[in-house]
Amino acid sequence: MSSENIPETKPDPLPSVDTLRRLAVSESGFVFDPSTGHNFTVNETGVTLLRLLQKGLRLDQLLTALAEEYDGDPREMERDVLEFAGQLREHVGA
Amino acid sequence: MAITATVAITGMNAKPDNPGPGLAVARCLREDPEFQGRIIGLSYDALDPGLYLEEYCDAAYLLPYPSAGDQALMDQLQHIQTQERVDVLIPCLDAELPGMVRLRPALEEMGLRTFLPDGEQLRLRNKDRLPELAEMAGIQCPEIKPVTQAGFFYQCQEEGWSYPLVVKGVFYDARIAHTADEAAEAFRKIAAEWGYPVLVQRLIQGEEYNLTAVGDGKGSLLGPVMMKKMAVTDKGKAWAGISIDDQALLGASESLARAIQWRGPLEVEVMRDTQGNYNLIEINPRFPAWIYLSKGVGRNLPMALLRLALGEEPGEFPDSRAGTLFIRHAQENIVPLAEFEAIVTRGERRTGAAAPTSDTRLQSPDNSQQK
Known part of the structure; x- marks a missing residue:
């Protein structure tokens, strides 16, 4: 099969909703994964992001929601969100 | 419903770096509001900490090491049974399980109830049969091989093994070895303490x-x-x-x-x-x-x-x-000499019965002279 026949699909940059929903997220930013026993901390913005991700928002919805709450360059905001998503994947593994 | 049974628990060797489970089992029972029975701590060494913790063990006895044979164990259990009227025995150490399982009918005849697996x-x-069991259960298991000579570790790469690997005792101990020399050293130490065969397991x-x-x-x-x-x-x-x-x-x-x-x-x-x-x-x-x-x-x-x-x-x-x-935390328990003496000389500490058989109050030469 040639590479032309392979449909171009972008991997989802966000961790799976199922994985994120199992996380216990406290107001202080302490996050506990009851499945693996791992824990980590996030800042106030991270808590907001995690709660939105747990609701199952897609990337574009997430950026819209953030734009309503925070001022900033939308491209910079997207870059920050994707970086946060990458760090989350490292912690929760999906 | 409240339980008033007398329970004997082995494995009181609550040592900080590698604790036996017995003391934790006793603590679970003692702190349960429905447990109103007595706890008898059993162990093999006079310095096992659980023997002296009266808050968890109402009485404590030494057992003969498994190498002393079944009869020595049964004799001591019979003595304990006469003294304490134990209802249930909870063995907590791997090495004593085969013997306890084998002796279960005799234990029950003595009035000691257990909840144990059968021999099969x-x-x-067993560690050397884990891959077989894992296959039955449908989960992965790293390869395990019994080894009887340290020379294996210098040729094992020809059989497809690679370093690091894990060297394990049949009952206890597991050491990660990164070289043949380390593996051979681990093999000798484990064999000396736990006997043969020693097991080698692929490291995951x-x-x-x-x-x-x-x-x-x-x-x-x-x-x-x-x-x-x-x-x-x-x-x-x-x-x-x-x-x-x-x-x-x-x-x-x-x-x-x-x-x-x-x-x-x-x-x-x-x-x-x-x-x-x-x-x-x-x-x-x-x-x-x-x-x-x-x-x-x-x-x-x-x-x-x-x-x-x-x-x-x-x-x-x-x-x-x-x-x-x-x-966990480690702390010191203060033990009167009379209680240590009771364990060392009689192999038992009983509530209210730990009186010394001799005058064990130590006196300095100066104090003696003043008398």
């Missing part, structure tokens, strides 16, 4: 997870509690851990329990590799030293085992609380 169930989870890189529960003997696991180690001692034993709720680990452990129809307490040790696959490392035929966490999450497994041994229903198990930590 016990053998099925990943994170260790543990599960403890009571098998009902009909293929089900009762009250499973899962834990991830957060800090370990130099010997790899948990110093801190946190309860988790991992359905994949639970499913794998339930498959194992079904495969062997396990009866009694057990601990399943698995390693989750970098791909997220579970690899069976060991199944221990007893409660782990971290069993007090079961009480911490609301599932007092030693109490459930005691009820089963008494022929009662094990009780309800509430949802286990993921995110509950335990952190």
Whole structure:
């Protein structure tokens, strides 16, 4: 099969909703994964992001929601969100 | 319903770097509001800490080492039975399990009830048979091979083994070896302490997870509690851990329990590799030293085992609380010389009966002269 026949699909940059929903997220930013026993901390913005991700928002919805709450360059905001998503994947593994 | 039974528990060797589970089992019983019985601590060494902790053990006795043979053990148990009228015996050490299982009919004749697997169930989870059992249960298991000569480690790469690997004793001890010399050294030390064969196991890189529960003997696991180690001692034993709720680990452990129809307490040790696959490392035929966490999450497994041994229903198990930590600590217990003397000379400490057989109050030469 040639590479032309392979449909171009972008991997989802966000961790799976199922994985994120199992996380216990406290107001202080302490996050506990009851499945693996791992824990980590996030800042106030991270808590907001995690709660939105747990609701199952897609990337574009997430950026819209953030734009309503925070001022900033939308491209910079997207870059920050994707970086946060990458760090989350490292912690929760999906 | 309140339980007023007298329970004997082995494994009072609560040493900091590698504690036996007995004291934690006693603590689970003692702190349960429905336990109103007596606890008899059993151990093999006069310096085992649990023997002297009166808050957990109403009385304590030394047992002869398993190498002394079945008759010596039965004689001492008969003596203890005469003194204490024990209803239930909970063995907590791997090395004593084969003997206890073999002697179960005689123990029951003596009035000592247990809740143990049979001999075949016990053998099925022997370390050298783990791959066979894992296949039955449908989970991965690193290759294990019995070794009887240290020379194996200098030729093992020809058989497809690579370093680092794990060198293990049949009952206890596991050491990671990075070179043939390290492996041969580990082999000699383990063989000297635990005998032959020594086992070699392929090393799985990943994170260790543990599960403890009571098998009902009909293929089900009762009250499973899962834990991830957060800090370990130099010997790899948990110093801190946190309860988790991992359905994949639970499913794998339930498959194992079904495969062997396990009866009694057990601990399943698995390693989750970098791909997220579970690899069976060991199944221990007893409660782990971290069993007090079961009480911490609301599932007092030693109490459930005691009820089963008494022929009662094990009780309800509430949802286990993921995110509950335990952190061990070491502290000094002050022991009057008379109590140490009682254990050393008579092999027993009984409440109100620890009076010295001689005047063991030590006096300095100066004090003696002043008298």
